[in-house]
Amino acid sequence: MKDGKNIVIVNKNQNELAFFGKITASTTHEIKNVLAIIQESSGLLEDILDMSESEEFKHKDRFISTLGRIQTQIQRGIGITSNLNHFAHSPDNERSRIDLNDLIKNLSTLAARFARLKKVELIAELTAAPLIVEANSVQLQMDIFNAIEILLNHIEDGTVKLILDKQDEQLKLNLQYDLLTDSQFKCVSTSEEWLEIQSRLLNMGVQIILLT
């Protein structure tokens, strides 16, 4: 596929990706249905507990606090499956108009576990106005995810901010790590992988920068 001056090969396996996405998206709906049933069932238990007096039911407070934990985890599950559903729809179109704010918000959640394994917190800093880029969504997400992963491979602890910005019509994604050392900066920003990703993202209209 021609993309500006550069020839970018995208989605050689479009059919396989579409199949994978379709099944994943469908499965997330099933998981959401399961979560909906658990939510209503725990809600019903709360309703029943609310109808009884504390004296009638010895362990009422413990039940209520446990149900609260179940509800919290249901909400967590809903968030995860919603993000996964969104992600699974990525291969629906080979090329689409994407708001980087939506993409980064979703991707930061999906990448959070990878970061957590390195004791790193990911924070997305979005812009008020949409930042539209026309690109292959799978390729774009894969490159941004890989860039985050390269950074994570060199760090432990702290916070990585994914800061979106637009300057002189150029869309920018700044990665800011609060404990970054000079040697980490050098290792990441001069690595072959990083430079390749940087170049590919630029071809898709996004400049990625590791802030010092």
Next chain:
Amino acid sequence: MDELTILLVDDEQEFVTTLAERLEIRNMNVSVAMDGETALTIVEQELPQVVVLDVMMPGLNGLDVLERIKSIDSKIQVILLSGHGSSKDGIKGLKLGAFDFLIKPIDIDELIIKINEGWKKYCDSQ
């Protein structure tokens, strides 16, 4: 005002019966259906004022059922339930005359607010 009657339609039996029980605890009069055909029969027989309708069901889907309900009685207010994170189904439903839409899993308090708003709209259109 007539007494509020609600029809819940969803092919997930455990979901729809549990939700019905929660609404009944709140003194609401609720019927349930687990497919579009049964829902339409209940609509014709009981004429509920508010229908809470899942979009994605086997057989007649929610949007088909919505159109048929509106042709039976356009005053009946339909709240769509969608499993999708996107609002595509909801927007399509609103164009077909749905009162509102909610994303599953739902918050019971939000559902009750929507049901009451739907009921008010039904009564205002009498």
